[in-house]
Amino acid sequence: MRRGIRNYLVFLRRCALIAFVGDARYYLWMGVLTVICLLGLNAYAKQLVHGLITTGMSDEVSWGVYIANFTFLVGVAAAAVMMVIPVYIYDNEELHDLVIFGELLAVAAIIMCLAFVTVDLGRPDRFWHLIPGLGQLNFPASMLSWDVIVLNGYLLLNVHICGYLLYCRYRNRKPSRWFYIPFVFVAIGWAVSIHTVTAFLYVGLGGRPFWNSSIVGPRFLASAFTAGPALIILALQIIRRVTAYRITDKALLTLRSIVQVSMLINVFLLANEVFKEFYSGNLHVASSKYLYLGLHGYHALVPWIWTAIVFNLIAMVLLVLPLSRSLKWLNLTCVLCIVGIWIEKGMGLVIPGFIPTPLGAMAEYRPSLNETLICLGIWAFGLLCYTIFLRMAVPILQGRLTQANEGLPGGRPGPVPLETQLRPQAASSALPPP
Amino acid sequence: MADQPPNARNGKRPKTALVLWGLSVAFAALATVFGLNLWGYSNPLYPIALVDRAFLSTDTNRRSYADLVRAKEDLSDFDCYACHDKGKPPTLRFDDHQNLIIPREHSDIVMGHGEHGRNNNCFNCHNENNLELLQTRDGRVLKFQDSPQLCGSCHGPTYEDWEVGAHGRISGYWDRKLGPFKRQDCVNCHDPHSPTFQGRKPAPGPHPLHVLPPKAPPAASD
Amino acid sequence: MPPLDSFSTQSEPAPAAGMTRRSFLRTSAVLTTGLAALATSLRPLLELDDYTSVERFMQKYYKEMTPDDMARVLKRIENEVQKQYGIRPHVRDLRPMDGVQFVYALNLTRCIGCRKCVHACVAENNQSRNPEIQYIRVLRMPHGSLDIEKAVHDYAPESVPEKGHFYMPVQCQQCKNPPCVKVCPVHATWQETDGITVIDYDWCIGCRYCEAACPYWARHFNFTQPSIPKDRLNPEMAYLGNRPRRQGVMEKCHFCIQRTRAGRYPACVEVCPAGARKFGNVLDPTSEVAYILRTKRVFIQLKEELGTSPRFFYYFDV
Numbered sequence: 001m002r003r004g005i006r007n008y009l010v011f012l013r014r015c016a017l018i019a020f021v022g023d024a025r026y027y028l029w030m031g032v033l034t035v036i037c038l039l040g041l042n043a044y045a046k047q048l049v050h051g052l053i054t055t056g057m058s059d060e061v062s063w064g065v066y067i068a069n070f071t072f073l074v075g076v077a078a079a080a081v082m083m084v085i086p087v088y089i090y091d092n093e094e095l096h097d098l099v100i101f102g103e104l105l106a107v108a109a110i111i112m113c114l115a116f117v118t119v120d121l122g123r124p125d126r127f128w129h130l131i132p133g134l135g136q137l138n139f140p141a142s143m144l145s146w147d148v149i150v151l152n153g154y155l156l157l158n159v160h161i162c163g164y165l166l167y168c169r170y171r172n173r174k175p176s177r178w179f180y181i182p183f184v185f186v187a188i189g190w191a192v193s194i195h196t197v198t199a200f201l202y203v204g205l206g207g208r209p210f211w212n213s214s215i216v217g218p219r220f221l222a223s224a225f226t227a228g229p230a231l232i233i234l235a236l237q238i239i240r241r242v243t244a245y246r247i248t249d250k251a252l253l254t255l256r257s258i259v260q261v262s263m264l265i266n267v268f269l270l271a272n273e274v275f276k277e278f279y280s281g282n283l284h285v286a287s288s289k290y291l292y293l294g295l296h297g298y299h300a301l302v303p304w305i306w307t308a309i310v311f312n313l314i315a316m317v318l319l320v321l322p323l324s325r326s327l328k329w330l331n332l333t334c335v336l337c338i339v340g341i342w343i344e345k346g347m348g349l350v351i352p353g354f355i356p357t358p359l360g361a362m363a364e365y366r367p368s369l370n371e372t373l374i375c376l377g378i379w380a381f382g383l384l385c386y387t388i389f390l391r392m393a394v395p396i397l398q399g400r401l402t403q404a405n406e407g408l409p410g411g412r413p414g415p416v417p418l419e420t421q422l423r424p425q426a427a428s429s430a431l432p433p434p
Numbered sequence: 435m436a437d438q439p440p441n442a443r444n445g446k447r448p449k450t451a452l453v454l455w456g457l458s459v460a461f462a463a464l465a466t467v468f469g470l471n472l473w474g475y476s477n478p479l480y481p482i483a484l485v486d487r488a489f490l491s492t493d494t495n496r497r498s499y500a501d502l503v504r505a506k507e508d509l510s511d512f513d514c515y516a517c518h519d520k521g522k523p524p525t526l527r528f529d530d531h532q533n534l535i536i537p538r539e540h541s542d543i544v545m546g547h548g549e550h551g552r553n554n555n556c557f558n559c560h561n562e563n564n565l566e567l568l569q570t571r572d573g574r575v576l577k578f579q580d581s582p583q584l585c586g587s588c589h590g591p592t593y594e595d596w597e598v599g600a601h602g603r604i605s606g607y608w609d610r611k612l613g614p615f616k617r618q619d620c621v622n623c624h625d626p627h628s629p630t631f632q633g634r635k636p637a638p639g640p641h642p643l644h645v646l647p648p649k650a651p652p653a654a655s656d
Numbered sequence: 657m658p659p660l661d662s663f664s665t666q667s668e669p670a671p672a673a674g675m676t677r678r679s680f681l682r683t684s685a686v687l688t689t690g691l692a693a694l695a696t697s698l699r700p701l702l703e704l705d706d707y708t709s710v711e712r713f714m715q716k717y718y719k720e721m722t723p724d725d726m727a728r729v730l731k732r733i734e735n736e737v738q739k740q741y742g743i744r745p746h747v748r749d750l751r752p753m754d755g756v757q758f759v760y761a762l763n764l765t766r767c768i769g770c771r772k773c774v775h776a777c778v779a780e781n782n783q784s785r786n787p788e789i790q791y792i793r794v795l796r797m798p799h800g801s802l803d804i805e806k807a808v809h810d811y812a813p814e815s816v817p818e819k820g821h822f823y824m825p826v827q828c829q830q831c832k833n834p835p836c837v838k839v840c841p842v843h844a845t846w847q848e849t850d851g852i853t854v855i856d857y858d859w860c861i862g863c864r865y866c867e868a869a870c871p872y873w874a875r876h877f878n879f880t881q882p883s884i885p886k887d888r889l890n891p892e893m894a895y896l897g898n899r900p901r902r903q904g905v906m907e908k909c910h911f912c913i914q915r916t917r918a919g920r921y922p923a924c925v926e927v928c929p930a931g932a933r934k935f936g937n938v939l940d941p942t943s944e945v946a947y948i949l950r951t952k953r954v955f956i957q958l959k960e961e962l963g964t965s966p967r968f969f970y971y972f973d974v
Contacts, residue, residue: 024449031457038697042468045700046475051880051903058643059876062864122862122904125708129842129861136717136843144841144865206962207871286805358873360807454682461689468696482786485775492927599944603931612919633815637771641788
């Protein structure tokens with residue numbers, strides 16, 4: 001038992017130390033992210049002192065970019081785990097190890113979500129009021145209480161699965177199926193639930209007709225499964241470039257098909273929404289009018305939403321064409337997906353729900369500099385976390401950071417094992433037609 | 435960088451060194467900016483004037499004659515028989531269009547109780563035989579402090595509402611067991627000669643936290 | 657081109673054998689400046705004045721407080737207000753009366769849009785003057801339409817009422833089925849037995865979900881420390897009512913709980929020059945609100961179709 005704990009602590013220590021080791025590109029990347037984090041931290045300190053008046057929010061528009069980013073990132077977290085389905089349900093060997101990268105992205109995304117929600121609170125010192133037992137969690141009536149439970153549960157699930165699999169690989173042991181397979185299947189269902197619960201936060205509000213619609217839930221999932229795998233496609237290519245980790249193009253193409261189908265569904269649902277809002281000409285369309293056309297002389301969001309729609313349509317067309325099988329076009333498509341969906345889910349969902357106010361007043365929202373710095377700081381922090389996770393995970397998966405080489409001077413990871421060196425290298429970027 | 439031979443340690447080291455020194459400089463700069471508070475916080479609030487205390491007053495619209503009597507104020511202005519003779523009903527004069535001519539001594543009265551000259555006769559309400567009393571159309575004689583009954587003799591539904599407290603302002607205690615309540619008389623809000631509520635300047639409107647940017651000029655198609 | 661495994665030719669790790677003095681200096685330079693930047697980034701927190709205290713942090717939920725707890729809390733609030741404003745207030749924890757269900761009736765024929773109710777409420781309930789919080793919002797509606805989207809909030813004519821319009825003041829409707837209570841994640845807001853929906857200002861975490869949920873825009877948030885002029889402070893306070901709030905918590909109309917639970921009319925009723933506002937216990941058949949609900953024929957409950965069942969009844973006399 002004591003030996004087991006000691007082994008684990010050594011493992012953690014080595015993981016922690018390896019985060020500080022890297023080449024110039026690594027230090028530059030981590031350094032820039034740290035600078036941005038520190039700027040965000042300073043901005044948050046100002047917000048703690050002066051209150052949320054440092055943001056662009058007001059009684060009229062009482063949720064802003066914090067909740068917009070939160071909504072987007074819950075989708076990314078949910079989708080990251082959807083890579084798991086091809087592997088465990090369809091037995092796709094290509095994606096097997098990449099599941100860990102997806103789940104680590106989910107962990108980083110959830111950390112960012114929790115950070116965004118915390119900076120949005122007016123009294124973060126009273127967070128303990130949310131803890132069931134200690135505080136007064138309003139479960140099951142309040143959807144926010146569901147969100148607290150499912151997000152933290154999801155975090156623990158993914159930390160367990162990744163941690164267990166990585167630690168087993170570190171100790172060169174075959175992981176016991178019972179310690180992770182059930183959790184993986186729970187995580188699949190849980191992933192859908194975290195995003196549905198987040199959607200229900202909005203859908204459940206009868207006083208906001210823009211949100212009180214049954215299409216919000218399915219749209220959330222469709223857009224999440226577009227943006228999430230798109231992010232993973234980009235992340236995997238970066239991993240492939242900076243480490244020797246073998247990632248086949250076939251894996252990337254499998255992810256591409258997920259993005260393809262999801263984007264088609266997303267655009268179809270958008271068409272549904274637009275038709276419903278504008279065809280019948282009833283009176284509750286003020287928020288949609290504000291978003292797509294402008295209302296009473298105010299139209300700050302109109303260029304944003306049309307950019308998002310154009311990006312999504314171009315991405316959809318590219319995804320349908322075989323052109324996007326080439327990595328160059330695929331990367332462009334992924335960027336278009338991510339940006340388009342970030343706009344449409346963030347600014348295009350959260351802000352128009354508040355304009356006009358329930359009493360018909362107009363308002364506009366513009367994030368303040370302080371608010372923007374905090375958002376960038378949290379994004380940088382999330383990327384920092386993800387990079388650190390990968391910095392630990394990749395050597396473990398490659399077999400270079402194992403229990404066997406614990407004794408090496410400085411705990412330095414050893415040379416690349418012969419087996420990894422002899423694996424066939426990736427082909428050129430243009431792939432053969434199917 | 436990707437096509438350097440594997441043992442290019444010495445070639446890579448200066449690059450890492452450069453990055454690390456660069457980071458030190460960046461962190462030091464940040465520490466300076468933060469530490470010396472060079473990037474402070476500017477208060478976004480704009481000044482909002484405190485509301486005039488007149489808007490907070492619970493005074494009624496006007497004070498009636500009965501109020502003045504109750505407050506035992508100087509009533510010399512209201513002594514009818516200082517000018518009129520007792521026992522001699524004052525004469526009313528009308529012009530060619532049947533409109534009442536207000537005598538110069540009562541020029542502060544503006545007659546507006548009913549349109550098209552419906553209520554044009556002083557003695558519809560005032561008692562011509564005793565100017566210190568009021569009268570109804572069906573001959574009841576009332577004191578000034580009972581004026582609501584006079585109003586109610588024509589304005590029945592409103593009077594019913596007023597009796598219960600549904601018309602006109604009630605102040606004090608809703609729980610009558612715990613304290614007194616005050617129901618205003620008709621004339622505390624309505625000038626009996628010209629009862630329509632007068633307009634007044636409204637109190638200031640709302641001041642939003644972030645002032646709305648100016649509207650875009652309407653497009654030609656708007 | 658096969659990607660190079662960069663880690664087999666990487667630079668040194670953190671303090672270990674084989675490090676030169678230069679690399680040690682370099683590493684410590686980065687670490688030291690990094691830590692300095694981290695520490696100084698928190699410098700604004702030095703200006704944090706009375707953000708919380710151990711006592712306030714540990715304060716129990718209203719419904720779980722014993723009378724002793726409450727007495728201590730009330731005393732503490734009195735001390736805090738005295739320290740900040742120089743006036744010793746009288747803070748009470750008033751409980752709902754039995755057999756009481758408050759109802760508010762508003763006569764739209766009589767309202768002239770003068771906004772005196774707005775400011776009387778602000779004065780009575782110690783609301784922040786800058787930034788401005790007002791529980792009541794008077795809407796100017798066009799003759800003949802109840803479409804809220806046609807409402808004008810910032811009318812400022814020389815004289816009200818204006819021809820061709822009517823005025824509709826909106827505040828918390830104290831709904832029987834309140835969406836704000838449903839969505840609050842920590843039960844910081846709930847409806848009491850006499851019908852008032854209250855907020856425990858010391859329990860609210862400031863997530864603003866209730867503000868998003870309210871269909872009447874009745875809930876307001878303290879985006880920064882509220883500012884109340886000392887000479888306009890109302891010292892008669894209630895725990896769930898008009899005691900001064902802090903930065904980061906919600907507030908809203910509570911039917912002047914410090915007055916109504918002592919049997920008095922709310923400030924808005926007392927100040928209305930036209931007598932348009934009617935308040936009382938609907939369970940008492942002799943009250944004016946019971947009479948109005950019995951005899952008037954058409955009532956408007958705002959956004960009735962949302963199922964919130966407001967306690968606010970708008971009606972017209974003529």
